[in-house]
Amino acid sequence: MAMTLCVCGLIRAEEPWRFLLLADWHWAEKYTQTEKNPSWMAEAVADDVAAVKMLKDNYGGELMLLPGDSNTGHWDESGFIKSNFPGGTPAESILQAGKLCYEGMIDSFKKGGYSKLIMAVGDHEMGDNPWPAGSAVSRCQPQFREAFAKAFNTNPDGGGFRYDQPTGKAASRPLGTKYETTSYAYRYKNVLFVTIDAFHQEDPDRKIGDEGSVTGTVTGPHLAWLENVLSEARKDPGIKHIFVQAHLPVIYPVRKVSSSGMMMDDGSESSFWQALRKYDVDIYFAGEVHANTVTKDSESDLIQLVSRGNFFNNFQTLDISDDRIEVVCYEQQVGTLPQDGKYSVSGKLVIDKSGDATRIDGSGELALLDVNGRHFHFTFEEKPPLWNYPIMGLSGREKMEKDKILRGVTCKDIFPNLGTFGEHYSALTANVELTDGPQGKAGQFSADSRMGVFAMGPLHSGHTVSYALWMKTQSPENQILINTGSIWSKALKNFLNLHLNDGVPEAVISDSQRLAAVGAKLNDGKWHQIAVSMPHDGCLLSEVEIFVDGKKSETRLNGSDRKLHFNQAVRVGIGGLNYSHKGFDQLPVKPFVGAMDEVSIWTRPLTAADVKAAYN
Template sequence: MKRNTLTLIFTALLLSINTFAQETTPKWRFINIPDYHNAEGFTRIWNKSKDPAFKNAREERIASQMTSFREMKNAHGGELVILPGDTNGGHWYKAKYLNAFKSYPAYADYTEKDVIIESSRLCYQGLKDIVYGVGYQEFLVAVGDHELGDNPWRKNSKVVKNLPHFREGFAKVFTLDEKGNSRFTKKIGKADARPIGTKYEHTSNAIQYKNILFVTIDMFRFDGADINLGDEGTVEGDITGEHLKWFEAVLSEAQKEKSIKHIIVQSHLPIIYPVRKYASSGMLVSRHAEEKVLNLLRKYHVDLYLAGEVHMNTVTKDDKSDLIQFVGRGNDLSNLTAVDVEDNKLSLVAYHKNGDQLGTLTIDKSNTNTTVASSGLLAPISPQKIQIHWSFDKKIPANKFKFSVTGNYPNQAKDKVHFKGITSPVAYLNDGDFEYDYSLLGASSKIEKGIIDNAIRIDENSKLFVLPIGPIAKGYERTISLWLKTNADGRRIIFNSNSYWGKGQFYNISINEGQLELALKSDIYTVTTNQKINDGKWHHVAVVVPQYGATLNDNLLYVDGKLISERNTKGGNSKVNTSQANWMSIATQMKKHKSNLRETMNMQNFKGLLDDVSMWTRALNHEEIQQIYQSGLEGVSALELDKKLAQ
């Protein structure tokens, strides 16, 4: 009897071990490369060469990029590539492109639609052939703005009229087979693998690969060529109607599938603000749609939301769930992220093309509560903390400053707009949450004793700027705080957030004959009337956007901890809508800025001392502003205070 019992126990144990072995997926890896962009060259078939041995330009480009992908494969491995949008440039509807394309004899009689469809084939098929050609087994691509001709999409414009053709060209290569049938046919539980019957049925999809459910979302809502949806025109970052119902059905059904251990959603647009940005229009999921989309991701326990668009790496942990948003960079493989997958763990490592490790992130679900460990640029930012803090206490030698975009000190030839006339640039560390890349670069300034350790002395020849964009944007809440000391007269710019790409709003702080001034445009500004802070003494100033969609009148101006209500204002009912593509600088104006402040506002550069320049992407309240002022008088920085308050 005992022998039979032991046999049964042993058999049950073996079955249990065997079942566990069957259910456990071996560790595997995928690669994330948003905003690759470099596939645009595959459409340039009309190039000629004087060299009789010249090969087709497209073939040469494909061969060159295949070498880069093979190097990536050899260095980092992986079996799947995910690309959250922007493979190309996509301006295939513009006259310059059309004329050049149709100059090639085979395409002389092509219509505008024909050119877009054929350009899609050349571009996307070239990239697809590379990815599979170097040994990857699956390639999942989301629609980005450049797959749709690039933003903005104004009513009844050429790009808008061609939106169906852009989606068709994308689908023919990435989501349909050679017979025109969808390759996404296997249901997730009872849910279809794509939103059948919607205009997104061939650009949104769901697929289970091993132990992950990957859901790809076309986040570019379009209701009609003559229907404006927001700042970008007829397209906005949103998901609605049957498209939204399908998305929820897929996530809901995934909860019932035991073989799905992780859910990863990719689309092109970031949801959680703020994010680091570089050379990008900075489009986000629309403000009114943020909570709707996030609530779905929270409700169905999505582990990771992957996005692109902004060309820099930012990780944010949702404050109401275990969801992690990772907005990555993959431009021309200059950055990439390797993701190791285990049944109870996702481990991310971001690399630069030069081999440098930029950061790590581990999402560990092995216990009841999910834990997150991180380092470097993959350390989650907190939207509540200081994003920018220039104390001027830490100066970084040029030979030790590495910009994560370029992998070295910023290329002065490429960034000649900023570096023109600078021979010996310096960098002052940003030790806020936006970290190292947002350090202040420039020249013709010097360090002196400040009110809190060091301050920076600036004159009219100084240039101080950051290379990335933001973090302020649109109508989002913000607080900018700084200490200044000056006796200069006139109208003098302190904080400049002008744009190179358009004449939208800036959000600029200046002194106007000793009064604190805040300007959104040259003819939209507010200025205090009884302060006189150009008296050669230290003063603390702060400006606050108190809520999203605030008007200029709603903005709060503080001097030495006191809210100033006596102001002269022009255009006070104008809503704050700062250009997404704004470059921050201190006391600096550049010729390429779209708004010439010297001409339109008689603006000169600040002269004097600045200290403890700080920026939050939230609205600080009156008590917090007073604390910063009082602490500064005691030699305590805003960053130190922020850390104490967070404890």
């Protein structure tokens, strides 16, 4: 096999080669039971080996990149300890469970054909978020790191660090930091892989972010080491591409499916992202959100590739040559097992560096996301059966059948999402009839109607979100038009809903705080357009803008003012509560009764010109 060599000052071209990408595998928890060896264990392990062997035989690849989350990881909890390591402490349980889990996983992948696994820690390798200050999971972060690093990053013979070759003058890892065994740089052929442990903790007894004592960031000596590695890599003409992987996405928004949706602090404004941008990193790989999103950095050719690998039902191949990177996404066909090898191509991404300027083209699941585009767009022109348009994470899995039931009603049809978030954000529906609307067809809603999006987001933290829709009603009730209540928390806060209270549009953020449009009375049985827009991230409720029929309305604040901050575990509901936690039944609001059309959601502010154009 040809290698990159320096001969008389020239660099010989590397022969094309391939590796596989498998984020959020989530299937290794079984290996914590290795010593107990239950009756199902042998078959389950054999299935893993067969699935990995299928990948090797059919798709090849010289190594596998795994951006975190291989297991469940709740090894600090009393129930797990009592069942598996009676009498043990949380720290002891974590070390024992980690040894079994990771060594079992590594052995199965090796038997299947992949002996080189380059893996980053995910939140599940760190015990799973959140990390409440003072809790066992918070205080045992060192043990979670130790268990992972011993298995994946330490040589079994002698115990030395597996990736110890420096990059130029830069050490292979951030020595002297808590990340020195979980963050590292590794050169393979013409690529430098940099793996980052993004889970930062300053004091296990102190909360520093939404997730408790742990947050997603790279800072201080850890960041300085990363910058040094990237700087040295750019001096080496044999390194044609730099790939960085960590578990957490950076650029917002990303698609999400059944995920807590944690992201890196400060997004593309973070010092971490600025370093990747400065040193011309080619791709940043992330996982966490169980969905595929490709985004190009706004100021460089840096690509964020967030991918899905859950239970082998999605994976990507990457073909590498000196001036070209080609990524192909494969999706498991519904109703098959991984070892059956029945996968279809669901997306492609090509990064061509052969010309004066880098050319980047994506399609399907790997099409570049327009962060300023309309992510949700429901036109109600058709209502096809759900079975004809499988939704990622939902269709074809028997244990997910309950997720087709919205507030006691089973949904068998969908309204296709025509926005940039794509078909997996189509809305499940029942009892919504088609009627005439202001633009083609519209949806006719009753108290028994259901319309909800199974995929999650886009609300996250304090990021901007905007809504627009057309509606027609005569109801005097306080009705719900768009619901973004949490699916897991029953706290009646941290959402941004659009209600119509006896004909008055309201932006609602809790059970006691709302912003109403003054002078609007829209329950007159005529079509009206309503839009709600946050003018910037983290704005106050009083700053939210409400537009009625293309014109900005005067607003009145009811309840105390505060900055908007969202629970990211959200499935959008249209015309009712739908997927939100049953605790949201306490909201003084009724399902929408009337007609609705052109429902849209953006993750940017809407200008008066945007709204006017949509109205006209």
